Amino acid sequence: EIVLTQSPGTLSLSPGERATLSCRASQSVSSSYLAWYQQKPGQAPRLLIYGASSRATGIPDRFSGSGSGTDFTLTISRLEPEDFAVYYCQQYGSSPPCTFGQGTKLEIK
Amino acid sequence: EVQLVQSGAEVKKPGESLKISCKGSGYSFTSYWIGWVRQMPGKGLEWMGIIYPGDSDTRYSPSFQGQVTISADKSISTAYLQWSSLKASDTAMYYCARVLVPATARDAFDIWGQGTMVTVSS
Numbered sequence: 001e002i003v004l005t006q007s008p009g010t011l012s013l014s015p016g017e018r019a020t021l022s023c024r025a026s027q028s029v030s031s032s033y034l035a036w037y038q039q040k041p042g043q044a045p046r047l048l049i050y051g052a053s054s055r056a057t058g059i060p061d062r063f064s065g066s067g068s069g070t071d072f073t074l075t076i077s078r079l080e081p082e083d084f085a086v087y088y089c090q091q092y093g094s095s096p097p098c099t100f101g102q103g104t105k106l107e108i109k
Numbered sequence: 110e111v112q113l114v115q116s117g118a119e120v121k122k123p124g125e126s127l128k129i130s131c132k133g134s135g136y137s138f139t140s141y142w143i144g145w146v147r148q149m150p151g152k153g154l155e156w157m158g159i160i161y162p163g164d165s166d167t168r169y170s171p172s173f174q175g176q177v178t179i180s181a182d183k184s185i186s187t188a189y190l191q192w193s194s195l196k197a198s199d200t201a202m203y204y205c206a207r208v209l210v211p212a213t214a215r216d217a218f219d220i221w222g223q224g225t226m227v228t229v230s231s
Contacts, residue, residue, distance in 0.1 A: 001171070033215060033216075035217035035218075037154075037218075039154075044204055044206075044221035044222065044223060044224055045146075045154065045204070045206075045218075045221060046221070047209070047217055047218060047219045050209060050216075050217040050219075051217075056209075056217075056219060057219075088153065088154055090154075090156075090217065090218075092215045092216055092217060093215065094215075095159075095168065095214060095215045096156070096158065096159070096168045096169060096170050096171070097156045097157075097158075097169075097170030097171070097172070098144075098156045098159075098215065099156060100146075100153060100154040100155065100156060101153070102153045103153045103154075
């Protein structure tokens with residue numbers, strides 16, 4: 001089973017700043033089958049990025065994904081107030097299971 | 110509109126059985142794998158398993174194999190997650206979610222249900 005480790009656990013930033021979230025896999029994720037989700041309190045997760053770098057439908061272009069192999073990054077270029085949430089990465093190259101990372105909480109500084 | 114609508118919150122006692130549902134609409138239900146994801150209170154997401162309603166092919170995470178049963182009734186576009194004997198540790202929010210690409214089990218989830226909260230307490 002591939003283990004995903006996200007860092008940092010909590011990221012404190014201000015609106016307008018750039019956010020960089022990391023997701024590291026215990027072994028290589030085949031074909032960059034890596035997704036990112038955003039979850040706000042009381043809501044279901046929302047798909048942001050799939051295939052490591054493709055934005056899902058309706059996702060603003062301030063969200064971008066990059067990486068391959070074992071190291072992946074989600075970047076939010078300029079934080080908006082609605083971006084403060086918990087972010088999860090997920091690998092789906094090795095199934096089952098398609099494992100999730102433990103999450104990064106992005107909070108307002 | 111493509112959506113998944115889950116059944117309502119449940120409160121059960123340890124040892125009881127339970128079956129929760131997830132109804133798809135707005136798309137070809139038999140063409141997309143549907144997965145189940147657990148979120149324990151205050152915790153992260155856990156991938157439980159996935160089913161292809163077209164032929165009921167099912168895959169489980171080793172952590173959940175034998176603990177739950179995933180099924181689907183394509184005639185009513187509904188997937189299910191069931192327990193035969195609940196434990197207090199099953200208390201969690203359970204989400205169903207549809208994969209992005211038709212007929213692809215190894216995929217991201219682009220459509221999510223609203224979640225079903227299951228509380229198991231004596």
